[in-house]
Amino acid sequence: MSRVAVVTGGASGLGLSICEHLARNGHRVGVLDLEIGAAEKAAADLRAKGAEAVAVAADVSDREAVDKALDEVRSAFGPLGILVTSAGVSGFVPFQELTAEVWARTLAVNLTGTFHCVQSAIPDMVEAGWGRVVTISSAAGQTGALRQVHYSASKGGVIAMTKTLALEYAAKGITVNTIPPFTADTPLMRSMQESKYLPPAEVLARMVPAGRLGTGDDIGAMCAFLCSDEAGYVTGQVIGVNGGAVT
């Protein structure tokens, strides 16, 4: 069945792959991103492959902008049935050098941004008695990560928020799950490698029992399943798609 999906951070990396997988399953996709040019290109590429897609601009930390962007998707396609929150920022800073500004911005985008998007989208799902929410968290939120107190805290918050939302909405036909990637080859990961905060791909791959980095398709395929009718009894789960790196 075709649903209306919004993917935040849908213009790049994991979000972009998730858009492709949802579109391939017949869903109409709202590509939400801070970078509207990249979102428009992503939506145009999806349309060129026969999908229905629209690009909308928002900084997920800005509630008014999120509400406006989701209304644009509703105007184009109708009420929302699927929300995937992939928009995120990352960084590596030793704890004593971590400024309050970087802490606040990381929490504002990764954690509060997720809150804004879910709260803005979920009334449609409650109304329909059907909904799928998938948050993209991080292995850093499960295990902690060196020089990433801010990032790990934000993603740990996303995991706790996901579990709690799942409890609140389970009886309303809405599932809420999280995928916490370990390392997936995306522009974000490559930028961290270029700035030497992350080791090269071959070194990272040795940290993964499966012997390779994750891909957008690895995450996109699981996300599409979690957004399907068949996944209706899966909720409140932390679904690692990580080659065995975190068990």
Ligand SMILES: NC(=O)c1ccc[n+]([C@@H]2O[C@H](COP(=O)([O-])OP(=O)(O)OC[C@H]3O[C@@H](n4cnc5c(N)ncnc54)[C@H](O)[C@@H]3O)[C@@H](O)[C@H]2O)c1
């Ligand atoms: N790639 C990995 O190895 C990895 C590992 C763990 C977790 N993650 C998480 O996966 C998600 C996607 O990461 P990615 O690797 O695809 O990164 P990416 O940088 O390729 O894509 C992130 C997208 O989010 C958008 N974005 C950033 N801030 C935004 C904001 N305030 N409002 C709206 N859009 C915003 C960016 O413009 C970009 O298009 C992130 O939440 C990240 O923390 C990624």
